[in-house]
Amino acid sequence: MLITGSMNIRVELYGIPRQRAGTELLHVATESEGASLSQILTDLTRQSPDLANACFDQGSLRSGYLASIDGETFVTDPQTIVLPGQSLLLLSADAGG
Amino acid sequence: MTIGEATRPRHGNHGCYLRIDVTCQTSESEQIDQLALRRFLGGSGLGTYLLLREGAAEVAPLAPEAVLAFVFSPLVGSPLTTSAKFAVVSKSPLTGRLNDSLASSRFALEGKKTGHDAILLRGKAAQPSVLLVDDDQVSVEPAEDLWGLSCPDVERLLKERYGPDYQAAVIGPAGEQQVRYATISHDGRHAGRGGSGAVLGSKNIKAVLVRGSRRVTWSQPEELVELAKELSKKSFGPATAKYRELGTAANMLLLNRLKALPTRNFQQGSFEQAVELSPEKLSVTRTKTRSSCAACTIGCEHIYGPLDDDSKDSAGTRLEYENLFALGSLCGVGESDDVLRASRRCDELGLDTISAGGTIAFAMECVERGYWDVPWLQFGDGKALLQAIEWIGKRHDVGDMLAEGSRCLAEKIGHNTIQFAPQVKGLEIPGYEPRALQTMGLGFAVAARGADHNRSSAYEVDIAEGAQRHDLPPTAAAQAVETENRAAIMDSLILCKFLRGVFGDLYGEAAEMLQQVTGWDVDGKELEETAQRIVTAKKWFNIRAGWKPAEDTLPARFLDEPLADDQQAQMSKTDFQQAVRAYNQCRGWSDDGWIQTDQLDQLGIDHQQPTG
Numbered sequence: 001m002l003i004t005g006s007m008n009i010r011v012e013l014y015g016i017p018r019q020r021a022g023t024e025l026l027h028v029a030t031e032s033e034g035a036s037l038s039q040i041l042t043d044l045t046r047q048s049p050d051l052a053n054a055c056f057d058q059g060s061l062r063s064g065y066l067a068s069i070d071g072e073t074f075v076t077d078p079q080t081i082v083l084p085g086q087s088l089l090l091l092s093a094d095a096g097g
Numbered sequence: 098m099t100i101g102e103a104t105r106p107r108h109g110n111h112g113c114y115l116r117i118d119v120t121c122q123t124s125e126s127e128q129i130d131q132l133a134l135r136r137f138l139g140g141s142g143l144g145t146y147l148l149l150r151e152g153a154a155e156v157a158p159l160a161p162e163a164v165l166a167f168v169f170s171p172l173v174g175s176p177l178t179t180s181a182k183f184a185v186v187s188k189s190p191l192t193g194r195l196n197d198s199l200a201s202s203r204f205a206l207e208g209k210k211t212g213h214d215a216i217l218l219r220g221k222a223a224q225p226s227v228l229l230v231d232d233d234q235v236s237v238e239p240a241e242d243l244w245g246l247s248c249p250d251v252e253r254l255l256k257e258r259y260g261p262d263y264q265a266a267v268i269g270p271a272g273e274q275q276v277r278y279a280t281i282s283h284d285g286r287h288a289g290r291g292g293s294g295a296v297l298g299s300k301n302i303k304a305v306l307v308r309g310s311r312r313v314t315w316s317q318p319e320e321l322v323e324l325a326k327e328l329s330k331k332s333f334g335p336a337t338a339k340y341r342e343l344g345t346a347a348n349m350l351l352l353n354r355l356k357a358l359p360t361r362n363f364q365q366g367s368f369e370q371a372v373e374l375s376p377e378k379l380s381v382t383r384t385k386t387r388s389s390c391a392a393c394t395i396g397c398e399h400i401y402g403p404l405d406d407d408s409k410d411s412a413g414t415r416l417e418y419e420n421l422f423a424l425g426s427l428c429g430v431g432e433s434d435d436v437l438r439a440s441r442r443c444d445e446l447g448l449d450t451i452s453a454g455g456t457i458a459f460a461m462e463c464v465e466r467g468y469w470d471v472p473w474l475q476f477g478d479g480k481a482l483l484q485a486i487e488w489i490g491k492r493h494d495v496g497d498m499l500a501e502g503s504r505c506l507a508e509k510i511g512h513n514t515i516q517f518a519p520q521v522k523g524l525e526i527p528g529y530e531p532r533a534l535q536t537m538g539l540g541f542a543v544a545a546r547g548a549d550h551n552r553s554s555a556y557e558v559d560i561a562e563g564a565q566r567h568d569l570p571p572t573a574a575a576q577a578v579e580t581e582n583r584a585a586i587m588d589s590l591i592l593c594k595f596l597r598g599v600f601g602d603l604y605g606e607a608a609e610m611l612q613q614v615t616g617w618d619v620d621g622k623e624l625e626e627t628a629q630r631i632v633t634a635k636k637w638f639n640i641r642a643g644w645k646p647a648e649d650t651l652p653a654r655f656l657d658e659p660l661a662d663d664q665q666a667q668m669s670k671t672d673f674q675q676a677v678r679a680y681n682q683c684r685g686w687s688d689d690g691w692i693q694t695d696q697l698d699q700l701g702i703d704h705q706q707p708t709g
Binding site: 012014015016018019024054055062063064065066071072073074075076077089091092093094095096097 | 334335336338339342343345346347348350351354355356377417418419528550554556557559560561562563564566567594595597598
């Protein structure tokens with residue numbers, strides 16, 4: 001596990017990420033300076049290989065998936081820092097309906 | 098772009114449309130030259146061209162002389178996935194503006210096989226009738242016994258009466274009653290928005306049946322088959338997984354989290370019972386099957402059932418996000434049984450679920466505020482929702498006023514309720530809260546057919562890397578133009594928008610498809626211009642129908658008030674008006690949105706009076 005410490009990033013799953021993980025919520029422990037998206041995805045891979053197989057590719061999100069910090073900013077850059085106390089949303093990129 | 102002489106097409110199209118007068122029971126085949134087909138493609142684009150050619154903009158939408166067009170496309174009948182689609186194009190009785198609704202499946206395949214790229218109706222039958230088109234043979238047959246039947250019942254009876262070779266597009270009781278947001282249905286799917294069902298009903302036509310024997314050729318059949326295989330393969334990938342596994346209803350929980358889920362007539366952006374209406378919950382508590390349109394490899398349809406009081410052979414309930422939002426959160430109804438029943442009843446009666454839910458939710462708020470004395474019509478009351486739908490479909494009691502749509506209802510109720518009637522140009526707003534998804538809001542304001550997510554698709558801009566969804570950045574106008582242009586191409590090819598995520602270069606890849614089907618030397622750059630032409634032609638239709646710049650806005654509620662449960666979700670009226678001006682500038686129109694005649698000339702849009 002790359003990330004240690006007692007603070008958490010809450011990872012909310014929507015759509016296909018939720019289907020694959022079989023849960024709506026996961027947590028990633030982090031240091032006070034936060035963790036990069038890549039580090040978070042690595043930790044999530046350990047927690048849910050099925051989620052990782054479908055949605056991640058070597059520390060990045062696969063095409064068709066998107067992350068959002070607190071539902072406000074949308075990111076895919078693996079170097080994006082997520083701070084403790086923030087929520088990371090993982091979702092299918094296509095919002096169509 | 099080099100287009101040859103105005104000749105009949107060699108591949109992909111028939112090069113003609115069928116014009117039927119149901120009053121006189123006559124028909125004639127009219128040529129469409131290759132130049133026009135190449136400039137407007139098919140579907141929405143070709144339909145707009147034909148309506149302009151026929152002088153339909155100046156005619157009242159429910160008058161006997163009004164035109165209703167079923168329009169196919171060069172890709173219909175090809176092996177390309179999701180290409181079995183047709184457009185229904187007319188002047189909308191709900192908006193008085195251009196209306197182009199799409200539906201899918203075998204009606205498109207059989208309709209094109211009649212040997213026509215479009216079938217146009219005008220006139221009015223003397224009695225309730227059905228229209229049969231069998232290649233060039235047209236007949237209008239009395240069908241008084243079918244009047245009053247639901248969409249699925251009439252389609253089933255027509256199969257028994259005329260045999261399985263015919264494919265039927267039908268109206269339900271709502272179309273007969275000329276409810277201004279009545280649909281045309283085929284095989285359980287609906288050309289839903291804008292009231293094309295009312296136009297067909299005004300002609301006393303319960304159903305249009307098509308059967309044909311004429312197939313077009315393809316320019317490069319072997320290459321086309323290979324391309325189709327590749328596209329089908331890509332359609333199984335992650336870009337469409339959401340639609341396959343959960344359907345469009347997957348939007349429910351995400352939009353709720355983003356406070357972008359319209360709730361209680363757009364007073365809130367989140368709904369406390371959203372989980373109850375989510376596919377994640379529904380698929381645990383109910384059986385679910387999947388289905389797809391003809392010639393589709395995605396299979397986005399999720400059919401839930403049966404309800405407690407259903408018979409064992411019930412077909413179940415098709416559920417889409419728009420149904421769940423409009424009949425659920427928008428009306429404050431969180432009991433899933435009620436929402437499923439409401440959705441299915443709309444399908445049976447032939448009602449657009451977005452406009453039905455939007456109008457009922459608006460009425461509920463009018464009642465809540467004491468502006469309308471209908472005390473039983475309360476937010477959250479599923480039984481009241483079902484009652485209202487039933488009465489709308491039959492124009493019974495207050496259903497007669499609700500059948501006119503929210504804009505007209507606001508005018509009748511008064512008290513300045515138009516400020517919170519959830520519509521643009523009279524078309525009710527779909528399930529994307531404009532204050533939380535502001536580029537989508539811009540798209541709603543400027544779209545030719547009114548508030549519409551399918552013709553704009555600007556939510557793609559709001560929910561994307563780097564998006565500023567609570568703002569209208571300087572790039573918003575150009576991005577709204579781009580998503581609208583892409584939609585215009587897909588709606589004219591016609592391909593399902595759920596494929597959009599599989600294209601790296603939509604224009605280039607679409608050009609390759611058209612080359613292989615039609616033999617045209619079309620490229621991506623030409624298709625970008627084609628998109629601009631189609632959007633401009635729709636606007637030109639609206640101008641001829643009486644459009645004014647003041648129509649291109651959102652209701653006052655969205656520009657005056659922040660969202661109650663998200664204070665960040667607030668629009669500036671000044672910024673919004675500036676964004677509309679910027680959109681018009683990006684289109685090359687005047688700041689107010691007028692089109693110069695030299696631009697029409699440049700795009701090849703005829704602006705002379707029609708001769709058709």
